[in-house]
Amino acid sequence: MSSLLESRKDGAAILTINRSLKRNAINYDVMEEMLEAISRAEADSSVSYIIVTGSGEQSFCSGGDVREFHNLRTEEEAYPMLRKMGTVLERLFLCKKPTVALLNGHAVGGGSELAIACDFRISRSNIQVGFIQGSIGLTTGWGGTVFALERMKSDHAMQMLISADRYSAEEAFEKGYMTYITKSANWHSEAYEYIGNLFKRSSPILSSYKMYWLSRLDQDKLSERIEQEIRNCARLWAKDEHHIAVEAFLNRKKKQS
Numbered sequence: 001m002s003s004l005l006e007s008r009k010d011g012a013a014i015l016t017i018n019r020s021l022k023r024n025a026i027n028y029d030v031m032e033e034m035l036e037a038i039s040r041a042e043a044d045s046s047v048s049y050i051i052v053t054g055s056g057e058q059s060f061c062s063g064g065d066v067r068e069f070h071n072l073r074t075e076e077e078a079y080p081m082l083r084k085m086g087t088v089l090e091r092l093f094l095c096k097k098p099t100v101a102l103l104n105g106h107a108v109g110g111g112s113e114l115a116i117a118c119d120f121r122i123s124r125s126n127i128q129v130g131f132i133q134g135s136i137g138l139t140t141g142w143g144g145t146v147f148a149l150e151r152m153k154s155d156h157a158m159q160m161l162i163s164a165d166r167y168s169a170e171e172a173f174e175k176g177y178m179t180y181i182t183k184s185a186n187w188h189s190e191a192y193e194y195i196g197n198l199f200k201r202s203s204p205i206l207s208s209y210k211m212y213w214l215s216r217l218d219q220d221k222l223s224e225r226i227e228q229e230i231r232n233c234a235r236l237w238a239k240d241e242h243h244i245a246v247e248a249f250l251n252r253k254k255k256q257s
């Protein structure tokens with residue numbers, strides 16, 4: 001089964017991470033399929049905007065697949081993995097069409113980076129959001145800090161990053177991370193209604209505004225900052241603090257099963 005589902009609806013390309021049993025953790029398959037799907041959506045004239053979401057109702061994305069990536073021990077081994085997903089998120093951030101993260105569930109670790117790479121974050125209630133990397137001996141390593149600092153007030157972004165805490169959708173809204181939180185029990189229909197209304201204008205209007213937004217960025221400098229973040233995270237990856245924290249997470253699960 002494909003790790004990423006791709007569909008089209010009313011001008012949207014919908015990309016759905018399809019690993020709900022692993023809480024939509026990102027592995028190499030998701031990375032590759034996401035990069036290809038973004039390219040297809042950008043080139044497809046029937047697509048006006050892109051929605052990134054997760055399957056199931058528990059998790060939008062739980063970040064990197066800690067089990068699959070636990071065999072990466074050194075800086076040299078961690079760097080290519082971080083760089084690969086960093087490239088996907090940079091692509092999404094610089095996409096010429098507007099992008100929305102539809103938070104169907106928790107967005108933690110790299111999942112919160114994926115969401116902040118998008119232009120808007122629409123969420124259901126009762127979910128956790130957090131740049132929790134600091135609790136496992138890392139910083140963001142896919143460009144998430146660069147994106148958060150571009151999109152949020154810097155003290156709010158820094159608080160979420162440095163604390164590595166988990167926030168409710170409502171707390172994340174107060175920090176300026178979240179764009180909209182659904183209110184009704186039928187969160188799915190409400191979210192799609194909100195998104196449809198947000199993108200009701202024609203495709204050239206949507207892409208023009210996206211172009212104006214992108215034009216404020218120095219893209220070379222941005223890429224340099226993302227690369228610095230990835231390299232630094234790769235250095236932290238190799239340290240005991242990170243490996244011990246991941247083992248504790250994996251063993252916690254083993255004890256319960």
Ligand SMILES: C[C@@H](C(=O)O)C(=O)SCCNC(=O)CCNC(=O)[C@H](O)C(C)(C)COP(=O)(O)OP(=O)(O)OC[C@H]1O[C@@H](n2cnc3c(N)ncnc32)[C@H](O)[C@@H]1OP(=O)(O)O
Binds near residue numbers: 059063064140
């Ligand atoms: C690369 C780096 C970066 O940012 O650059 C990162 O992302 S570091 C990665 C940061 N992510 C993490 O540390 C993992 C965080 N995960 C969580 O906090 C939690 O799992 C939630 C996402 C809140 C979901 O909680 P919930 O109680 O619904 O589920 P759970 O914890 O029982 O997990 C259900 C199953 O999904 C698996 N699972 C959960 N998160 C996973 C992940 N990131 N990678 C691989 N497997 C994962 C669990 O091991 C378990 O598998 P079994 O059923 O087989 O036992």
